[in-house]
Amino acid sequence: MTKYKLSYFPVKALAEPIRFLFSYAEIDFIDDRFDRNDWPTIKPTTPFGQVPVLEVDGKKICQSNAICRYLAKKCGLAGKNDWEELEIDATVDTIHDLRAKIAAYHYENNGTAKAEKLEIAKELVPFYVERLDEQAKKNGGYLVGGRLTWADIVLVSLLDYLNYMATYDIIEKAENLKTIRDNVLAEPKIKMWIEKRPNTEL
Amino acid sequence: MTKYKLSYFPVKALAEPIRFLFSYAEIDFIDDRFDRNDWPTIKPTTPFGQVPVLEVDGKKICQSNAICRYLAKKCGLAGKNDWEELEIDATVDTIHDLRAKIAAYHYENNGTAKAEKLEIAKELVPFYVERLDEQAKKNGGYLVGGRLTWADIVLVSLLDYLNYMATYDIIEKAENLKTIRDNVLAEPKIKMWIEKRPNTEL
Structure with a gap:
């Protein structure tokens, strides 16, 4: 089964649309909320120095909107045409x-x-x-x-x-x-x- | 045949990706470049006060990226999965x-x-x-x-x-x-x- 880990600051903001979609799709995910003090260490490990980052079976991908569109296709919330x-x-x-x-x-x-x-x-x-x-x-x-x-x-x-x-x-x-x-x-x-x-x- | 009209200022900027995709897809479009002095009159007729706006058989839609994604699907430049x-x-x-x-x-x-x-x-x-x-x-x-x-x-x-x-x-x-x-x-x-x-x- 595909493993998902979503990393973000301990707030809703730009990660919350992704968390809503995971929840709606009933897909389990690790809701990784890191401490703001750890950001300087985490930042260089992200694809473009930004979060949220989603790890899908170890592959890291950024951009909240792109991730939302991907999840929407999995749970019938994308467009019909x-x-x-x-x-x-x-x-x-x-x-x-x-x-x-x-x-x-x-x-x-x-x-x-x-x-x-x-x-x-x-x-x-x-x-x-x-x-x-x-x-x-x-x-x-x-x-x-x-x-x-x-x-x-x-x-x-x-x-x-x-x-x-x-x-x-x-x-x-x-x-x-x-x-x-x-x-x-x-x-x-x-x-x-x-x-x-x-x-x-x- | 579907009629496309793309309205924007007389520059490349945010309309150029759309113009490239129309060209690559070999789809005819009206390349409407309005005078900057006419913008105050045109602005209220756009969906969200912004251009580029694409008219597809009279229906107006905005957002450069969204339009690019739509056109990419028509000419084999979208993702395979x-x-x-x-x-x-x-x-x-x-x-x-x-x-x-x-x-x-x-x-x-x-x-x-x-x-x-x-x-x-x-x-x-x-x-x-x-x-x-x-x-x-x-x-x-x-x-x-x-x-x-x-x-x-x-x-x-x-x-x-x-x-x-x-x-x-x-x-x-x-x-x-x-x-x-x-x-x-x-x-x-x-x-x-x-x-x-x-x-x-x-």
């Missing part, structure tokens, strides 16, 4: 563009630049959220194709991290995205994961 | 991480923050290039699977944009990546595209 896969991929990349706008502000160390990036985020975050909300409305309460796909999983599993960085609930006024959140968190296998996962702020 | 697709996806996302490090510096308006981001780029760009070069060496002169895939197309088609932002040839010392560049640019269908495309700096 090339066009649906394109729609899911575009939606997931848009969610990560939204994340990048919030992160650009959150991780900026320079005071003046941080204030400038906050202004950009203040305009763009509600814009992205509103458009994604319209998309969810058109697709019957899911992001793509009127059924659960890994795009919904990525959105919901990233929300704690996005809200932590933004310091508010970014989907507060987005009724259709809130429905997606409720539905994903009510999925029995996701619910079980959330009950057993370590409790962390982000 | 789930694992190879994962390797290609991870590589492409890493190339875009490299781009993001250069872009963070290039597009920063704040003087002090720009200097800080240049220091980060100076360390990380050679690191990424070196690791990608090692990967190309291991894979017999291609990024994945010992044969041409859309990961190679993305790298080579983005190089002019990356080098423009970095203000130097980032793969100058990377012999294996230079081989990839030579091989991709020598592909007859890519060569034809480069001969007929409009001449732009980036």
Whole structure:
């Protein structure tokens, strides 16, 4: 049987979409959460100096999104055809563009630049959220194709991290995205994961 | 027959990987390059305020990478199995991480923050290039699977944009990546595209 080991900092953030998908797919994995003090030692052993890293039977691979797409194919959450896969991929990349706008502000160390990036985020975050909300409305309460796909999983599993960085609930006024959140968190296998996962702020 | 229209600024940048793939796949497309002055009017008509946007029989879709993956499936440049697709996806996302490090510096308006981001780029760009070069060496002169895939197309088609932002040839010392560049640019269908495309700096 294939052995999976997922290595990341002891937080949800970019590893959580992968953990949600492993849980949904009912695939056992080693949830390796290393201490931040060990990062300088671990970093050079990763393919590109980044985590999360997934080890599949000893082969190391990085990139959260690429790993999510791989797992989605194993549990029926990928697209049904090339066009649906394109729609899911575009939606997931848009969610990560939204994340990048919030992160650009959150991780900026320079005071003046941080204030400038906050202004950009203040305009763009509600814009992205509103458009994604319209998309969810058109697709019957899911992001793509009127059924659960890994795009919904990525959105919901990233929300704690996005809200932590933004310091508010970014989907507060987005009724259709809130429905997606409720539905994903009510999925029995996701619910079980959330009950057993370590409790962390982000 | 399906009608494709690709809309972008009159530059290579993020649209060029899509144009390379259309050319390689021998699929006709309208190469719509709009004037920068028209962007404020065009922007609200795009799905998420961003370009490139591809119209497929009137349906609009965004996200350069997602579109590239879609086209790669149509011309034999996608992975042969789930694992190879994962390797290609991870590589492409890493190339875009490299781009993001250069872009963070290039597009920063704040003087002090720009200097800080240049220091980060100076360390990380050679690191990424070196690791990608090692990967190309291991894979017999291609990024994945010992044969041409859309990961190679993305790298080579983005190089002019990356080098423009970095203000130097980032793969100058990377012999294996230079081989990839030579091989991709020598592909007859890519060569034809480069001969007929409009001449732009980036």
